[in-house]
Amino acid sequence: MKNLALAAAFAIFLAGCSNQPNPNQIYKGLDGYSNELYNYEVTEDPTNLIKKIETIIEKNHPLVPPGIYAQLGYIYAKQSQSQMAIKFFEKEMELFPESQIFMQRVIKKIKEGK
């Protein structure tokens, strides 16, 4: 009984401390995402980055973090897969209207073959 009370007290103590907002709580799976971006930049092999992006999309569906689809679009654009690239840039635009101006500019560039 005494132990239980003690445990309860400890739990409340922790609760008293832990109501800080945690900046990582909006999206899941972002840990290590930057590292994969870096590895892609170094090795130019997108396999692991794409895997990471798929995990992030799965874990957060339907609230995918900003820039994730645009990053996919960039990967496909770099591999000259224009159709796929445009598809993902459009997806980014649809989820985040604030990206519209730039996404349209990028899509236009791809269509012009730059």
Add this chain to the structure above:
Amino acid sequence: MRVVFVIFAIFLAGCSVKEPNYPSYKSHFPAANKLRNNTFLILPPLNKTTAADATKYASMALATPFVAKGYYVLPVSLTNAFFQTENLSDPEQIHKINIKKLGEIFGVDTVIYPVIHRWDTDYMIISSSVGANIELKAVDVKTGVTLWQLQGARSSDFEGQVKGETLLELAITLAISTTFASINSAVGYFDLAHSSVYEVARQIPYGKYHKNYEEMWDMPNRFSPREVFDFPNLQQRNSVLTPR
């Protein structure tokens, strides 16, 4: 009855250690509070170090901490590539572009100007510690007002410089210093750069995609800039490092 009293006392203790007089986000970032910007373009960093690849690689560390904070950030690899298609590859040149023009082209309300002050990859020869020091300045596109300008620094002998005040900070510190055990791995210095950026990101207000966005402005900022770690030894060590 006594047990209840003890519990109550402990509960109070649990609450009272966490709130020294931290300023609210509103009072510490009046311009950001007024303008409520949420869409970031992060420029390629100016490189003040002698590490030639710092700009290219540090770029990859810049976006995620702000995405995690609730902001919309255009992917840096995409924006960097865009500048290249416009024949702009020199960060110095890019930093000089009129901010209104940038706002027009990228459709953002904020431009982030990063500067790399320290980026060591060759600690074996130069010094016994590796480190990264990145400065970030957020500027409002419409008014040209600086929303915040902060510097984040991490080095492998970080433990010796910590001034953590709370349990949470201590826990973060411990987690960070543990990763230094494997510092000579290829991405060791990248992790330091990433932590430096994260250190900046945690001091600033949340972005609109964070669920506490509205009430945050009146909340105390536990990581308010003047309370955060300073690095008195860093300048000194930098000056040893610069002339190679």
